[in-house]
Amino acid sequence: MIYSLLVLSSPISGHGSRNAAEFAQCVIARGHSLHRVFFLDTGTLASAANCVFPQDEADPLRTWVALAEQHAVELVICVSSALKHGMLDQVEAARHERPGPTANPIFTVSGLGQLVDACANSDRLITFGG
Amino acid sequence: MAANGKKSMLIVLRHSPYGSSLAKAGLDTVLATAAFSQPVDLLLLGDGVLQLQPDQDGHRIGQKNVGRQLSSLPLYDINHVYVDAEAVTRYNVDISRAPVDTRMLDKEELHQLMAGYDHLLGF
Amino acid sequence: MILHTLNAAPSSAAFEDCLSVARSGDAIVLMGDGVYAALSGTRAWEELQSKGAELYLLNSDALALGVMQPTEGGNWIDMDGFVALTERFPRQQAWY
Numbered sequence: 001m002i003y004s005l006l007v008l009s010s011p012i013s014g015h016g017s018r019n020a021a022e023f024a025q026c027v028i029a030r031g032h033s034l035h036r037v038f039f040l041d042t043g044t045l046a047s048a049a050n051c052v053f054p055q056d057e058a059d060p061l062r063t064w065v066a067l068a069e070q071h072a073v074e075l076v077i078c079v080s081s082a083l084k085h086g087m088l089d090q091v092e093a094a095r096h097e098r099p100g101p102t103a104n105p106i107f108t109v110s111g112l113g114q115l116v117d118a119c120a121n122s123d124r125l126i127t128f129g130g
Numbered sequence: 131m132a133a134n135g136k137k138s139m140l141i142v143l144r145h146s147p148y149g150s151s152l153a154k155a156g157l158d159t160v161l162a163t164a165a166f167s168q169p170v171d172l173l174l175l176g177d178g179v180l181q182l183q184p185d186q187d188g189h190r191i192g193q194k195n196v197g198r199q200l201s202s203l204p205l206y207d208i209n210h211v212y213v214d215a216e217a218v219t220r221y222n223v224d225i226s227r228a229p230v231d232t233r234m235l236d237k238e239e240l241h242q243l244m245a246g247y248d249h250l251l252g253f
Numbered sequence: 254m255i256l257h258t259l260n261a262a263p264s265s266a267a268f269e270d271c272l273s274v275a276r277s278g279d280a281i282v283l284m285g286d287g288v289y290a291a292l293s294g295t296r297a298w299e300e301l302q303s304k305g306a307e308l309y310l311l312n313s314d315a316l317a318l319g320v321m322q323p324t325e326g327g328n329w330i331d332m333d334g335f336v337a338l339t340e341r342f343p344r345q346q347a348w349y
Contacts, residue, residue: 001340006251008152009349015260015285015314016349019332022313026332030340041155081155112162120137120168124339125249129152130260130267130285130349142346144270176270216273237273244274244346245255252347 003027004035004118007043008129011060017046020128021063028071036074036118037064039107043128044077044087047107061104068106075107076114137248139163139170143178145253147196148188153181156253157199164206171210172203173243174232179217184227201229212243254278256342257306260285260349263297271348277305280342282335283327284311285349288320291327302326311335 005024009016020037027034039046046064053059067073077087087103088096103109119125141160147153163170174181186197203211215234218225225232235243244250257275259282261267268290275281281301283291290297291310301308308327310320315329322329330338339345 003339008155008253014349016347019260019284019311019314022332023336026336030333030336032336040159041151078155080158081151084151112159113166115159116163116166116168119139119163119249119251120166122137122249124343124345125251126339126345127250127252127347128260129252129347144266144348175274176266241255241274241276245344247344250255250344250346252349 001032001123002035002121003032003124003126004122005037006115006125006127007037007039007046008041008127010042010045012045014130016128016130017043018060021060021067023126023128024067024073025063034071034073035122036076036114038115038118039075039077039081040115041081042085044082044085047075047077047082047087047103049102049104065104065106076110077103077107078115079109079111082109136169139168139249139251140173140244140247141170142173142175142244142250142252143181144176146177146180147186148191148193152253153178153196154194156251157181157196159251159253160203160208161199161206164208170208171212171247172208173212173240175214175240176217179213179221179223182213182223182225182228182230182232184224184229197229203230212240214240254342256338256345257281258345258347259283259287259290260347262286262289263295267348268297272300272304275304275306280307280309280338282309282311282330282338284314286318288315288318291315291320291323293321293323298323298326309335309338
């Protein structure tokens with residue numbers, strides 16, 4: 001089956017984002033195809049490149065990066081939400097005259113059309129929030 | 131699945147507008163889906179019915195007016211806005227002055243509605 | 254047939270909303286703070302069981318939050334089991 005995920009909550013508070021990352025790993029492990037993970041609203045904070053975590057705590061970014069690097073999972077952050085949350089890639093940083101990018105480059109900045117496309121082309125759309 | 135083989139979507143808004151960015155994210159998703167000609171309907175459930183509050187003025191707190199966004203839904207061919215009747219009663223929302231026409235459903239009907247879509251997006 | 258994922262404690266609007274909609278033939282997966290609804294001897298657990306839906310707890314979250322495996326009325330699943338559930342249920346509603 002083809003899966004896509006919608007992630008709406010921050011990786012630092014709540015359980016949604018963490019469970020989304022683990023769910024994504026299991027989808028692939030079970031032999032399904034993971035078409036796209038779309039991060040919207042506060043979910044875009046998953047792309048933050050500069051978070052620092054204590055040694056004895058998990059760094060949520062690692063799981064997403066591993067998914068993208070090892071399994072070519074497409075991670076998309078919604079541009080309007082990303083901008084409001086300060087998640088800018090190189091292009092947006094230049095466009096809005098900000099000092100530099102703040103989003104990890106493994107994430108692609110794009111519009112809601114990518115979420116619509118994900119829904120149209122997936123057998124399962126699983127939402128994670130809270 | 132919708133008649134033309136496209137996946138049907140129901141956006142479910144459960145959060146009140148302005149206090150959480152989720153409601154706006156959900157509404158933007160409804161509009162984007164319609165703009166890309168995919169079948170989409172909207173359900174306002176629980177606190178989500180507060181999107182319908184008449185006389186909203188989001189500009190007073192520096193935000194876009196949700197009521198105005200809702201009233202533009204028919205222009206995007208989004209003609210089905212379903213509403214949790216129990217929540218409307220609980221909040222005493224004056225539906226007659228809501229920014230968009232709606233269809234009130236009880237909880238049993240809400241379940242039946244939700245069970246009929248390919249994808250449910252919960253905001 | 255709806256798969257409900259509940260990621261909020263029983264005091265929340267999410268819990269109330271989820272329970273008001275869920276029906277027999279559906280499944281409810283308790284995850285995150287939702288696992289607190291499975292604390293034994295609570296009204297929340299009784300209410301959940303009365304819906305007639307299949308009831309599941311995400312074991313990693315339950316164990317992390319100190320919620321023990323229910324002696325009856327709920328199924329303990331891991332993330333792989335949760336994915337398996339999504340294979341069976343065509344649509345998921347996230348409550349949080």
